[in-house]
Amino acid sequence: MANNDDKFKKVISHAKEYGYVFQSSEVYDGLSAVYDYAQNGVELKKNIRDYWWKAMVQMNDNIVGIDAAIFMHPTTWKASGHVDAFNDPLIDNKDSKKRYRADVLVEDFREKILQKINKDVAKAKKRFGDAFDENEFRSTNGNVLRRQKQIDDITERLTEVQEESDLAAFKQLILDLGIVCPVSGSKNWTDVKQFNLMFGTKLGASAESAMDLYLRPETAQGIFVNFLNVQKTGRMKIPFGIAQTGKAFRNEIVARQFIFRMREFEQMEMQFFIKPGSQGEWFKHWKEARLKWHLSLGLGEDNYRFHDHEKLAHYADAATDIEFRFPFGFKELEGIHSRTDFDLKQHEAYSGKKLQYFDHEDNANYTPYVLETSIGLDRMFLAVFSNALQEEELENNTTRTVLKLPAVLAPTKAAILPLVRKDEALVKLSKQIIEDLKWDFSVTYDEKDAVGRRYRRQDANGTPFCITVDGESLEDNTVTIRHRDTMEQQRVKIDDLKAIIKKEVDVKEWLMRM
């Protein structure tokens, strides 16, 4: 455990030290759970996104991409269920430290009174036998009437505070009813707080005409509302998919663990539209396909596992997570959800527009079912980065810090190093090599310090190749190429460099492992 904490700390500080991830607004002491991608981080992130995009869109002729706006019509979020499902008022008991939904506390309390009434009724029934008139008893018995009035009062007040969103009155209601915490038994409550999942904002320059908007909490809805547009203009036939990458925003109650859970994050989602009834086989298909994509990067098969959901969200009929072994344990990296026709049906209901597909084979209209794959780009970044960071003990009793990023994802593919800086001919040839390679790969140049130290610097930065230009290079046009992971060197022709590097960093070479 201590080891893992240690490891995680090293990941965070290495990410900063080598220009991968900075805390947002650091000069102002940072902004909680918001991070910036730095000069190397932005490259790694882009490479991961490209790797996903190529695997999903380019390699599947029935999947296309879109880039829907972050702002969406506010009704979108009513239809999707985000407005209602995440508006719960919460209250904490200060003694037990337990958190409850304030409305549930009141409802439970009301339920208890109702049960008392039922108990009284049952008792009376037993006592009076066949002569018992339940309706009469309920409308005349003093205890029952008193309790019923209590229930009605509670219902009235609860409705009122909920409609008015009056949090102070909500707390007062709980205090007035004398509700105690089931765990601590105390009435020591905090104020009622509203946790909104979505960030609100305003559209419109002047305050009067402004319209309330939300920043999207998931990219999926942009795909659903565009479903028919894409289907028609792209002449797509079911089954087909729409992919999208982009920022999403969630006001997490607890947002922590570096870039694992952020308030602003990036998703890579694909919604696959299918015939109702076929969701079982497509769920299986995408489960396997997505795992293969992960395994192609070679982060180690043991580091992945599926976690099937037993408790399902309101829209799903099956769900699984692909979990990855992060430094702080197995955590969700990607979700695969069978979303049924929930979303399209909802948007159909709220918009009044028909969002259906005409199947020419069946000669019938239907609302397609949806199979979703949704991966967090930032989480994937963290998975790749934390897995790559290693400290090796070498034979000469030194340790080597090396970032073993999959070469296809590495921000810089090769560093060109003149063996000695003072030799102008070496410098000149090095720069010529860079001029040639930079059309195909992102490359860098380093002439500072002894070459051994330069190797180590590139190791720590994750650069898969170092190309060293020496005196011999001037005579026979060969250089040494050093491999990051093995530290082995080969003597190769300068003309062959491009092909050698390409073989190791080309997306094709990696995706073919799927």
Next chain:
RNA sequence: GCGAAAGUAGCUCAGGGGUAGAGCAUCACCUUGCCAAGGUGGAGGUCGUGGGUUCAAAUCCCAUCUUUCGCUCCA
């Protein structure tokens, strides 16, 4: 949000009432022909922020912000 710990140079940290230190990194020059830490010199910090106590606060007290860990929540 609650509890605990922490915040001093880019990184890792020492110091602990009298106005700042180390190692590494960085920059310049020298040295260096293949796996980090050889030389010389330089730059870099009002010790997270704000207030209080004191003749004097990085050091003590309070508040606040941020981070980490644990709870809690999670589409």
